[in-house]
Amino acid sequence: MNKTESLYEELRNSLKEHQVSRNETLREQHSHDESYHKPSPPDLVTFPESSHDVEIIVKIANAYEVPVTPYGLGTSLEGHVIPYHQGITIDFSEMNQVLEVRESDFLVKVQPGVTRSQLNKELKKYGLFFSVDPGADATLGGMAATNASGTTSVKYGVMRDQVRDLEVVLADGNVIHTGNLAQKSASGYNLNSLFVGSEGTLGCITELTLKVYGIPEHIVAARASFPTVDDAVKAVVSVLQAGVPIARVELVDEPSMKQANIFSDTRYKEQPTLFLEFHGNEPGLKHDVTFTKEIVEDHNCEEIYFEEDNAARNRLWEARHNLAYAYIHGNPGKKLMVTDVCVPISELAGAIKHAREAIDHLNLDGGILGHVGDGNYHILLMLNMDDSEEVNKAEQLNERIVGYALERGGTCTGEHGVGVGKMKYQQKEHGHALEVMKNIKKALDPDGRLNPYKLVHNREEN
Template identity: 75%
Template sequence: MIATNEDVVSALRSVLSESQVTTNQTILEQHSSDESYHSSSLPDIVVFPTTTEEVRKTINIANQFNIPIVPFGRGTSLEGHVIPYDHGITMDFSNMNKIIEVRDKDFLVKVQPGVTRSQLNKELKKYGLFFSVDPGADATLGGMAATNASGTTSVKYGVMRDQVRDLEVVLADGTVIHTGNLAAKSSSGYHLNGLFVGSEGTLGCFTELTLKVYGIPEHIVAARASFQTVNDAVEAVVSILQAGIPIARVELVDEPSMKQVNLHSQTAYAEQPTLFLEFQGNEAGLQQDVEFMKELVAEHNCQHIEFETDTAARNQLWEARHNLAYAYVHGHPGKKLMVTDVCLPISELAGAVEHARTALNSFALTGGIVGHVGDGNFHVLLMIDMTDTAEIKKADDFNELIVMYALERGGTCTGEHGVGIGKQKYQEQEHGKALLVMEKIKQALDPDALFNPNKLVKNKK
């Protein structure tokens, strides 16, 4: 006898409360897409667990009925990670949002996966601490670990994988494991933290994370530097990094994007290729770093540089950068945002950005180039008319062009957004036979393709 949706709902409500299990059409629609351009698909059921045990029981029921589970944080992903194309159960972790423990003397925090970045930093501020990974969106920490998120501060502090000390994970058979411990280092066993971070919900469900945190810097200086060309700006970044200046953030915004910044944020910044920079440390040391940086950028035709030490002015600067994607969306009503995401060795970055701009012009697409250029990661923000099949095809061809450029030069098809479904077609070229190893790991840990099927790697049942 084939089980019906009602049978699954009834089984779920036997282990969860009625309010934690829903087939409400509006809620299903809210869980049918992310912030990407990929087409939506409804789950059959949405559940809202509050404990590890409830997650485990839900997974056992999914096993019993052989239906897939897609973990869901806040839906801010950009490559279709949380879209349930195989339907089934979407597991929304928004109610697992407790900060379990702040171990301030160990510079560690233990949280549930539904805690957001801003929620955590609000709590940490009481201890003079902060969590470093800043992808722009106020994503959940579970989702950030699932995609190995990074963002503006990764040039100094590293990406999400560098912050994870331990994960509590529920596997496909209902087993609950820990992937690490509280120690700063270990030579014991396989590096499971590294395996599960970035697994995009395909190997298990995270129910608890232990993360590294940092002391709030004594002094912060932000700067906005304008250049004649994008190439000048990128070469200036290379010089800053080569000089060993401890920069905390360095973001590239090209000329079209600066125009969007001014329109959306009501600023009057110079509409030229621009670097947004931030330096952190003690006041005396920062003064020396800033003076050295000014000499270096002058050698690369810096036209103007302005510094901000006031908190409100710094926040305005970074808010303008973080809101750039939304600035494009609001500035092009009726179009959908498509964001490319490649990362290359620093030595190849200037050529890659120049290649992307040339290609963008030749395809006659609307968009701008931005990026976390301190670690070689850049994005092209494209505004696409999803009713125009020719424009969609041009956007896909453009995306493939810059991905291939990155792969041919030792880069990656995604520096931070992850694979999902959008970058799956590039996995074999990027990883070669190592992709077979990934598929075997998936099959070993999730033989029935229960978790987020056909994302990251193809199902091998």
């Protein structure tokens, strides 16, 4: 009996039979995420139902000296969940319970396999909602692991801002809590912020306590079209500088609007467009809407439509959220590459202009969109992965936009995370601080078994 067979038998003896699989189809399903990165299947896939199950899996993995890779829904975009060193993938889909809603404290306690839409469906009964909206219906454990962001971050903040406490199974199988239920604490290091965004390299998240919000009394959405991307971006900067408490502001460029119309069967103007949303009470929103209209018109806005009807607002945001799938369906046989960077707001207009010039110069097929209210934008590229020249051009584009962002005090990734795709930029962005990160990794995972060769890389890892 070889090592993998022995590992399989021990896991089956320690868990329920259906919680461990070496089925080829299941292994293939867990060999990739939604990125363009090369797939690699794990040896085994496990399906824990409790924190105790995760402890068992991690301890057995230690005994057999095999890697462990946490897995949510596989919606990540930089290869985070691809187990390049095989071993055990821990799929958290069976840990999908909303454990407690503390409406008076505006907190909710969930297992990591709960999805964003599942949580909001439950919270609606209490007049509450969870704010982070990355577009994909990702799991909350995965969203915490990658410090997810999204369309509402300009008002409510990113995933790190919502986490009050995490339960984490460490590399040695011990379980810790990183926070508490209090609104603030001056006690100890901020472990919440350490584990949020750690991409499964420091521990396996088995429970989350998250901040939630009251559903706004009134919501207004808008769609504003501009002759140029530059006009649209400058309008966003002016709206933010004016102090308008905008809840969402998204940029979609002309090529992306064309794809959206085809895929979503809409008839929106095919020009650079801002999708906006305002939350608040009705009198306050009337003032915000009027003020915003005046500001965008000062930046050559050609038309602006406001939507208060719930169905119309949903249609607007579905068109935005489905853009990645619009590109995929519009380019059969090609693979989607999505990259992101984030810059200071004052540098955003120049960064997007630079990105468009780079796309055109390299003769690539791509669109620009993003959460421009916080300086974060994305490029969607459709690539023929069998065309080495095209793939090389895409890598050149990534190098250019990351270099531009870092030179201006930005970051190589605003929300997609590092995974394997952005590892090569870590030294340039962080300098000696990267060594501090590696030391933290080594302290918490000395044998390098938790999602190895992701985010940071210690050469001595096995």
